[in-house]
Amino acid sequence: MNKIATFFGFAQAQTNLKNESLAGLTTFLAMAYITIVNPAILSDAGMDFEAVFVATCLAAAFGSIAMGLLGNYPIAQAPGMGQNAFFTYGVVLGMGHSWQVALAAVFFSGILFIIMSVLPIREWLINAIPRNLKLGISGGIGLFLGIIALGNAKIIVDSPATLVTLGDLTEAQPLLCLLGFAIITALSQKKIVGGVIIGMVGVTAIGWVSGIVEFKGVVSMPPSVAPVFLQLDFKGVFEVSMITVIITMLIVDVFDTAGTLLGVSRRAGLDNPDGTLPRLGKALLSDSGATTFGALIGTSSTTSFIESAAGVEAGGRTGFTAVVCGLAFLLCLFLSPLAQSVPPYATAAALLFVACLMTKNLADVNWDDYTESAPAVITAIAMPLSYSIADGIGLGFISYAAIKVLSGNYKTCPYVVYVVAFIFSLKFFVL
Numbered sequence: 001m002n003k004i005a006t007f008f009g010f011a012q013a014q015t016n017l018k019n020e021s022l023a024g025l026t027t028f029l030a031m032a033y034i035t036i037v038n039p040a041i042l043s044d045a046g047m048d049f050e051a052v053f054v055a056t057c058l059a060a061a062f063g064s065i066a067m068g069l070l071g072n073y074p075i076a077q078a079p080g081m082g083q084n085a086f087f088t089y090g091v092v093l094g095m096g097h098s099w100q101v102a103l104a105a106v107f108f109s110g111i112l113f114i115i116m117s118v119l120p121i122r123e124w125l126i127n128a129i130p131r132n133l134k135l136g137i138s139g140g141i142g143l144f145l146g147i148i149a150l151g152n153a154k155i156i157v158d159s160p161a162t163l164v165t166l167g168d169l170t171e172a173q174p175l176l177c178l179l180g181f182a183i184i185t186a187l188s189q190k191k192i193v194g195g196v197i198i199g200m201v202g203v204t205a206i207g208w209v210s211g212i213v214e215f216k217g218v219v220s221m222p223p224s225v226a227p228v229f230l231q232l233d234f235k236g237v238f239e240v241s242m243i244t245v246i247i248t249m250l251i252v253d254v255f256d257t258a259g260t261l262l263g264v265s266r267r268a269g270l271d272n273p274d275g276t277l278p279r280l281g282k283a284l285l286s287d288s289g290a291t292t293f294g295a296l297i298g299t300s301s302t303t304s305f306i307e308s309a310a311g312v313e314a315g316g317r318t319g320f321t322a323v324v325c326g327l328a329f330l331l332c333l334f335l336s337p338l339a340q341s342v343p344p345y346a347t348a349a350a351l352l353f354v355a356c357l358m359t360k361n362l363a364d365v366n367w368d369d370y371t372e373s374a375p376a377v378i379t380a381i382a383m384p385l386s387y388s389i390a391d392g393i394g395l396g397f398i399s400y401a402a403i404k405v406l407s408g409n410y411k412t413c414p415y416v417v418y419v420v421a422f423i424f425s426l427k428f429f430v431l
Contacts, residue, residue: 004017004320005017008020008068008072008318008319008320009072009318010318010320013317013318014317015315015316015317015318017320019314019315019316019317020074020315020316020317020318020320020321020324021320021324022197022314022315023074023311023312023314023315023316023317023321023324024074024076024311024316024320024321024322024323024324024325024327024328025197025324025325025328026196026197026200026310026311026313026314026316026350027074027076027305027307027308027310027311027314027316027321027322027325028076028324028325028328028329028332029197029200029310029342029346029347029350030200030307030310030311030347030350030351031060031076031078031305031307031308031325031347032332032342032347033152033344033347034056034060034078034079034081034305035053035056035057035060035329035332035336036053037081038052038056038078038079038081038084038299038300039052039053039056041084041085041087041088042084042087042088042099042299042300044088044089044093045087045088045092045093045099045102046092046098046099047099047227047228047298048227048228050223050224051223051224051225051226051227051228051229051298052228052298052299053223053336054222054223054224054225054333055225055228055229055294055297055298055299056078056079056299057222057329057330057332057333058225058297058329058330058333059077059078059079059290059293059294059297059299059302060076060077060078060079060302060325060326060329061326061327061329061330062290062293062294062302062326063076063077063078063286063287063289063290063293063294063302063326064076064077064078064322064323064325064326064329065322065323065326065327066286066289066290067283067286067287067290067304067319067322068318068319068320068321068322068323068326069319069323070282070283070285070286070319071279071280071282071283071285071286071319072279072282072318072319073261073264073265073270073279073283073318073319073322074264074268074308074311074312074316074317074318074319074320074321074322075260075261075264075265075283075304075305075308075322076304076305076307076308076311076321076322076325076326077286077287077290077302077303077304077305077322078302078303078305078329079294079299079300079301079302079303080253080256080300080301080302080303080305083249083252083253083256083300083301083303084299084300084301086248086249086252086300087099087102087106087300087301088300090245091105091245095245097236097242097245098233098236099231100231100232100233100236101233101236101237101239101242102245102300103228103231103232103233103295103298104232104233104234104236104237104295105237105242105245105246105249106249106291106294106295106300106301107232107292107295107296108237108246109246109249109250109253109291109301110288110289110291110292110293110294110295110301111292112246112250113250113253113254113284113287113288113291113292114285114288114289114292116254116284116288117281117284117285117287117288118281118285124416125254125258125416125420128414128416128417129258129262129416129417130372130400130413130414130417132365132366132369132372132373132375132376133375133376133379133396133397133400133417134262134266135361135362135364135365135376136362136365136375136376136377136378136379136380136396137258137259137262137263137379137380137389137392137393137396138262138263138266138267138358138361139358139359139360139361139362139365139376139380140259140379140380140381140382140383140384140389140392140396141259141260141263141306141309141358141383141389142263142354142355142356142357142358142359142360142361143355143359143380143381143383143384144306144355144383144384144387144389144392145306145307145309145351145352145354145355145358146351146352146355146356146359146384147164147384147387148348148351149177149348149349149351149352149355150348150352151164152177152344152345152347152348152351153173153174153176153177153178153344153345153348153349153352154167154168154171154173154174154345155167155169155174155177155178155348172207172210172212173212173343173344173345174345176203176206176207176212176343176345176346176349177203177345177346177348177349177352178349179203179206179349180199180200180202180203180345180346180348180349180350181199181349181352181353183195183198183199183202183203183349184196184198184199184200184349184350184353185353185356187199188313188353195314196310196313196314196350196353197314199349199350199353200342200346200347200349200350201346203345203346203349204341204342204343204346207343207345207346208341212343213341213343214341215341216337216338216341217337217338217341218335218337218338219334219335219337219338220334220336220337221334222333222334222336225297225298227298228297228298228299229296229297229298230296230297230298231298232295232296247427248427249301251390251394251423251424251427252301252388252390253287253288253291253301253303254390255389255390255393255394256303256304256389256390257284257287257303257304258393259306259383259389259390259392259393260303260304260305260306260308260389261277261280261283261304262277263306263309263358263361264304264306264308264309264312265277266361267309267312267313267357267358267361268312268316268317269317270317283304287302287303287304290302290303291303306389307347307351308321308322308325309354309357309358310347310350310351310353310354311325312354313350313353313354313357362376362377362380365377370403370407371400371403371404371407371409371412374399374403375396375397375399375400375403376396378395378396378399379392379393379395379396379399380392382395382396393424394424394427394428395424397417397420397421397424398421398424398425398428400413400417400421401413401417401418401421402421404417
């Protein structure tokens with residue numbers, strides 16, 4: 001135990017094995033839904049559901065453990081939402097490519113990620129983001145988590161007239177989510193360790209007992225990954241149309257990861273006084289390596305998960321949190337019935353609480369300088385409304401650069417912002 005504490009720096013991070021373990025389990029429970037949702041989306045592309053389930057668990061385990069051991073960040077990884085939708089509905093169903101070609105595109109984008117991480121272009125890029133944009137990103141992720149949580153619990157639902165509207169609060173799911181949220185908030189205010197997981201387990205148990213949620217069992221043998229393992233079509237990836245696909249995958253993963261690292265690390269107090277992140281190169285290498293590994297075993301791009309913020313609020317401060325989460329994904333191969341028994345409203349309660357905490361970062365924005373505050377707000381509100389961290393960041397960079405130029409303050413804008421704004425402009429208007 002002492003070796004573990006020393007390796008991960010428990011003393012410096014003011015944490016312990018119990019806190020880190022609880023945090024890792026909390027993160028796993030908050031993102032366990034991906035083991036079901038990702039196979040469901042990729043199966044629409046013609047991939048085998050059960051095989052993708054195994055690939056999802058393995059990619060999440062590999063990425064999370066790598067992040068913990070190399071980067072020492074309490075941030076777990078798994079195949080990303082948004083990336084899997086682009087894979088299925090954009091590349092396969094939209095452009096007519098096979099899922100084998102799409103996997104090859106993911107693999108090549110992962111290789112590009114690794115090259116950028118080693119050079120290290122990505123580290124320079126993320127650390128060069130202006131402070132107020134970073135605050136906007138962190139606050140925006142909070143808002144994004146909020147809309148995800150409210151949607152998962154059916155507290156808000158889609159509406160053809162107003163895009164979203166209030167759901168039926170007399171239904172069990174919204175009520176149990178709000179109950180779980182209240183329990184988590186109250187326990188956290190009292191500084192009770194594990195308050196997040198206590199709230200989640202509590203409302204889950206109510207669902208089991210009342211019959212609202214089906215308890216599907218505990219153990220089963222994992223299915224075979226063979227139908228999707230090493231099924232990449234490298235010949236098809238060299239078509240001209242695949243260039244834009246690979247570039248898009250690259251952009252989305254870079255800035256999804258950047259947003260998550262910045263937001264979660266700031267909440268955990270892991271960022272440096274100047275806003276930069278320590279060991280960033282290793283963290284980014286973990287992320288890019290996980291994407292490449294995931295493509296080989298049969299899943300879409302793997303990325304850092306914003307649900308890691310739930311583990312941070314449960315006390316996670318080191319990479320051991322991510323390692324525990326990764327090990328939980330390995331166990332999930334055998335405990336898939338149990339993982340499927342945790343309802344969306346329970347994880348939504350935790351995410352809603354985290355959303356409240358992360359959104360307060362907007363209070364630190366320099367509100368007296370409109371050239372700084374306006375892009376931060378655009379970034380924050382665009383994330384939930386576009387349902388994309390990357391697109392929100394893109395709009396933030398474009399607005400930041402444009403406002404600085406038009407206000408005559410172009411010299412105060414880092415040149416990297418102009419470069420990124422140009423790249424996102426190509427993504428939005430050309431690619």
